[in-house]
Amino acid sequence: MKIVTFNANSLRSRLHIVVPWLKTQAPDVLCLQETKVQDVDFPHEALRPTGYHCVFRGEKKYNGVAILTKSEPQDVAFGLDDEPLDAARLARARVGGCLIVNTYVPQGQDRELPAFQYKLDWLVRLRTYFERHARPDEPVLWMGDLNAAREAKDVYDPERLWGHVCYCREVQEALKGVMDWGFVDVFRQHCDEPGHYTFWDYRMPKALERNLGWRLDYIMATPPLAQRCRRCWIDRPARALAKPSDHTFLVAEFDI
DNA sequence: ATGGTCGGCAACCGA
Numbered sequence: 001m002k003i004v005t006f007n008a009n010s011l012r013s014r015l016h017i018v019v020p021w022l023k024t025q026a027p028d029v030l031c032l033q034e035t036k037v038q039d040v041d042f043p044h045e046a047l048r049p050t051g052y053h054c055v056f057r058g059e060k061k062y063n064g065v066a067i068l069t070k071s072e073p074q075d076v077a078f079g080l081d082d083e084p085l086d087a088a089r090l091a092r093a094r095v096g097g098c099l100i101v102n103t104y105v106p107q108g109q110d111r112e113l114p115a116f117q118y119k120l121d122w123l124v125r126l127r128t129y130f131e132r133h134a135r136p137d138e139p140v141l142w143m144g145d146l147n148a149a150r151e152a153k154d155v156y157d158p159e160r161l162w163g164h165v166c167y168c169r170e171v172q173e174a175l176k177g178v179m180d181w182g183f184v185d186v187f188r189q190h191c192d193e194p195g196h197y198t199f200w201d202y203r204m205p206k207a208l209e210r211n212l213g214w215r216l217d218y219i220m221a222t223p224p225l226a227q228r229c230r231r232c233w234i235d236r237p238a239r240a241l242a243k244p245s246d247h248t249f250l251v252a253e254f255d256i
Numbered sequence: 257a258t259g260g261t262c263g264g265c266a267a268c269c270g271a
Contacts, residue, residue: 010264036264061264061265062269109270203261246271
């Protein structure tokens, strides 16, 4: 089973990447974040030739999540249980005996703003969500853009970036709070080196070429799945590609 | 080096 996550930063403007990628890589599951498209405008026509099932929840300008699957997904739901107004940050589906939870964790904006506390609270509520809907001895995948770097080796300049809303003590503790429910970071299970990133800020000149990146996208698996993960890798964008995203594909293969 | 990015979508906001 091949599982993938990708922050698209607008699905419609990334179709030239996503559609060929589905055709050539043929994942079983592709989780998308920041689709930035309302449900009524979802690009069904462009995706139809791929043959993938699509479930999604979007908003007019921001957020938006989708799960694309080869087989028909079951038990589809959106949002945290108590949060119908911010449903476009979480999509859930059961695929091939595995529960998939795709999240776009709030970025947090600034540590002094209410958005930051909202981010921390959101992660606490996500832990409660897993307690309610799943068990750590079952096959569960939590994946997506978590807007959090777990460790120093997950950012290009840990001294300078310490205190950023995606790399600070509060966020590390909140992320650990969810992981302690029963998740293994499957990329780190296979690779312990610094310098492997999934995000390079557009605003930084030549960030990708200089590898000034962050590891903000994850595939987290419960132990029964993590021990069946054979490979996990970051599929870096081609530098020559017109309109790349600032995030990239994170791929994991499981023997299930 | 006194600027430098995107996307949505129509004036800025969010990342």
